[in-house]
Amino acid sequence: MSNDPFEVLVAHLREVAACLEPTQTDDDVIAYALAHGSRTAVRPRRRVWTAGVVAAVVLLVGSGAAAAIVAMRDGGRPEAGVVCRSAANLQSSARVIPLGDDPIADCVALWVAGELPRVGQVNAKGSSPALIACAVDDRSIEVLPVTDDATCSSIGLDEANIVALVTDPLVILNERLIAEVNPACLSAEAAPDVVRSILADLSIEGWSVVVRPGDGECVRAGLDDATPTVFLFPGPPPEG
């Protein structure tokens, strides 16, 4: 038996470590990182709006305020949607939520629920700071905490035109694919008709629907507004 307390500590902590089990699976951690970690390195543009990423975030944050994500462009910013920032700059950590009628109210809900400023850590005050909604481009909104008389222009952004965003057909198409195609486990044979009916419903013309090769009984949709195409990826059934 050792009489060196440090050696006792070593032995004990290693025994403890052998008993510990991660509280999350590897897949949970990977999905969270892919959904929340903004890649800053130079890389090819993500042309397809990945339904896979969308589904991962819904799975992970669905227990809080209704949240989803829209496709992320270079640097981890969304092609469309609402980015609830934890601080008044575009480098701060953030939660991305679907576009609703009132982005500020939706972000306030995340602050009050303790999902901001740090995911998973309760906001001690259970309240929200003052927020403003600013536009970075024509399809996404940054909702940032501000103090005093800060405005969007004072931090180098434009006032968000929420009405224009809410009515953008491409944004609505993205959200309808997320809601109606991805969770439905549609077959590769049935899904194209569903997508075409959504396109027709939104009066979106000139788009193609392409089923990519792959195994699996359920398809997930992804957008490429450059081509413009809705891709359908066969895969396993959605979890849950």
Added chain:
Amino acid sequence: MSVDSFRRGRGDAGGDIGGGIDAAAVRFEALVREHHRSIHNHVRVCYPSAHEPAVVNAVFALLWQHLDDIPPEAVRTWLRVAARHEVLNGSREEQRWYALGDRVARLAPGEWESSSDIDHRMELEAVMSALSTLSPADREVLVMSAFDGLSSSELAEILGIEPAAVKTRLSRARARLRIAVQQIERWPTEEKRHEQRPV
């Protein structure tokens, strides 16, 4: 949705769509599978008052973000540096991290219930009590060193100090632990052991 399906979906999309991201995702997934458990354990043991899932998620999200900048041989240390930063940033808000010693004691597994080795049990209780009386800096270097088997240079990088300073800090912390444990009545000195053994 599983990560496999995420990868499969992107992979099937062909090389014309995000092939570079696929390669990064494959490397990232391998790193998570290699390091997740050890980082989970590291956070649980070294920062037991931290919200472990949030810290682990934040650390691996950062890894994904900076994947291209981190050489393979540096990942192990880089993850622990990131975890420490994440925990310390959080602790400034919540001031909870300093309960370390107390919470480490609660990590004791079932062998505490065993009466087969009274000396070991007494030692362990005494060490945990003594640990909780030390400063956060002493506790951190002791627990990190004891638990993870990190080298001086790795510890130095994680703690943000010079390797020589690590050796000094660890040596002094061990000495303070030894002194503190002697103050604990349960610490089984040779005399106590002798007294407790059945004749």
